[in-house]
Amino acid sequence: MVIAGAGPAGAATAIGLERAGALVQVIEQRGVEATRARSLFLRPQAREILSDLGVHTQGTDTTIASVENQLRGIVKERGIPIEYRQRVVGITEHDDHVSVHVQGGGGSAAVRTLEASMFVDATGGRLAATNVGAMERIPRGPSHVYVTAQYHDPGAFQRISGAFDRQTRELMCVFPTADGTGFITYLDLPPGLPLDEPAALARYDALAGKLNLGTPMSPPQAFDAQQHLARVATQGHVLKIGDSVGNADPYIGAGVAAALLDATTATRLLTADSATLAREGNDVIRAHRHLAMQAGAMLAARPVAMRTMHPGDFDGALQRADLQPSWVLELASQLLTSQRVG
């Protein structure tokens, strides 16, 4: 079986399948070390599944890089074949198997083909070849652009803090990392604006400069977290899991739990008979549908919730002291991390 993507869904599925005795190959388009700046709240199932896989987390919050690097370490330890800087660019379905087309780094290398009994799309939804027909991910809400960055600065922020500009409706918030070695910032732009990456990054840089945040550990990243949901998770020799089936707004802190739950389901279904896969394969959609509804409600409540944030004038004299601890964000994170998914 070939898995595209070594994020939480893909890496956990690879470990599960290898444990169950299946032959598996992972293709990951990025480098060996995961470097995305993203603080994570982990819901109960995420902590349970991670602990079962041998991943250590401190309490309910961690970073995506920590989770991914630990999972990738286990993949390596177990000798599961994984190729980095390789990208799945397409698939071709046959009656009894699927061809997976893979291109090397930089996009210039020749495309080679792997033959597989099943293809697991764990790319977070970026694989055009599986976003077709009923498997296509359909937008379920407005664009919602964030810029994130991670800083090494022990003790700089002890609490979840933030400021909200009531004129521009931008939120800047800071999450101290669980190990106390630094913090992760989020510039949360008003929902509804399309992603203009250079403009979002320039805006972030200007605000980070005013706030004296220092030098980030890797370049800030801008992305659109717009919700999507596919109608089906499996078709032919393809199974989509994690964000590739449906992603929900980061506000609800549930994506990793959903990705890991999908990995558990994928392991069970891909090691069962094909009738079980055909019958139960689309069950993974259910939890994602529920999360999409939760996230829609959270987005609708954003304007009200932001009123409780410390006000900041982002185009005026914004200062580091304006980033005040926010009991609303702390309470919301505690509440969410105690909820189970699905």
Ligand SMILES: Cc1cc2nc3c(=O)[nH]c(=O)nc-3n(C[C@H](O)[C@H](O)[C@H](O)COP(=O)(O)OP(=O)(O)OC[C@H]3O[C@@H](n4cnc5c(N)ncnc54)[C@H](O)[C@@H]3O)c2cc1C
């Ligand atoms: C700002 C932000 C904050 C978040 N906060 C939380 C939180 O607090 N709690 C929580 O539970 N969730 C949170 N999430 C959601 C969570 O990060 C995702 O739901 C989760 O990472 C999904 O896992 P995945 O494995 O499905 O996809 P991803 O993590 O997106 O992994 C996909 C992998 O596939 C690789 N890939 C993509 N295309 C290809 C290709 N063609 N070929 C090969 N490889 C490919 C990518 O490089 C990547 O490594 C947040 C998300 C964002 C954006």
